[in-house]
């Protein structure tokens with residue numbers, strides 16, 4: 371009987387100590403039709419109790435996609451590829467202009483304002499999450 | 510007592526006058542002659558020489574970037590498109606000049622086609638590495654190719670200032686990224702033109 375109780379306890383603890391990932395406000399930047407590159411932005415929220423890790427990204431509108439960071443030092447903008455992104459429990463990570471972004475590489479079609487593209491985020495624990503991002507004009 | 514009050518009134522009037530005549534610009538004041546340069550642009554299906562001095566009499570808003578840039582460059586060009594949109598009669602006397610520092614991937618044709626997306630009077634130019642090195646140095650700008658493991662090929666570190674050159678050919682104002690707002694730039698242009 372004690373064993374069963376312990377099992378239930380362990381199971382319930384395991385069930386609760388999980389990341390819970392929510393992806394909000396995804397959008398993609400409209401770029402001139404001659405451009406092969408664009409960027410996607412969104413907010414990742416972890417409402418769970420343990421951390422998770424974003425391991426990769428993909429997009430149906432581009433041949434490949436990568437997580438990139440952007441830092442500014444002394445007025446110089448530096449963009450770099452990031453291998454993964456840790457999302458702490460109870461925290462959110464914002465991908466936004468001038469900072470982290472999803473780099474869309476070799477667009478398969480021109481992106482026009484209002485178009486929808488699918489972005490899939492693959493997390494270490496939460497698996498794949500696909501969101502529909504709207505293309506926004508910058509003009 | 511009366512003279513004291515009169516004195517105060519006069520001082521106040523002077524101060525108000527001094528403040529209102531000293532119109533403040535939103536960009537950082539630089540106020541030195543803009544060094545001329547010539548690069549290659551593209552018009553009506555063929556390459557053409559484009560020099561900064563061709564735009565005398567107009568306000569030139571200049572930016573160094575590259576078309577593979579997914580974030581900073583389209584953002585700045587979007588800001589400049591909105592800036593131009595806020596102008597009225599001044600609009601015909603404003604040119605946006607985008608200098609690509611990535612001639613390996615950006616031909617004059619590609620640069621121009623990229624720029625045309627943002628509006629009329631948006632001009633894209635590029636040139637040899639030697640020319641670009643000299644010009645960026647003259648404008649306190651910086652760019653560097655960085656080989657990385659990105660599938661997008663090499664990346665380019667670069668400064669992202671917007672330069673305002675006035676109709677007399679003076680590099681009047683420089684906007685750092687925090688000052689790159691359509692309202693602020695349009696305000697300065699209206700003051701200059």
Ligand SMILES: [Cu+2]
Nearest residue numbers: 438449473579
């Ligand atoms: Cu990027």
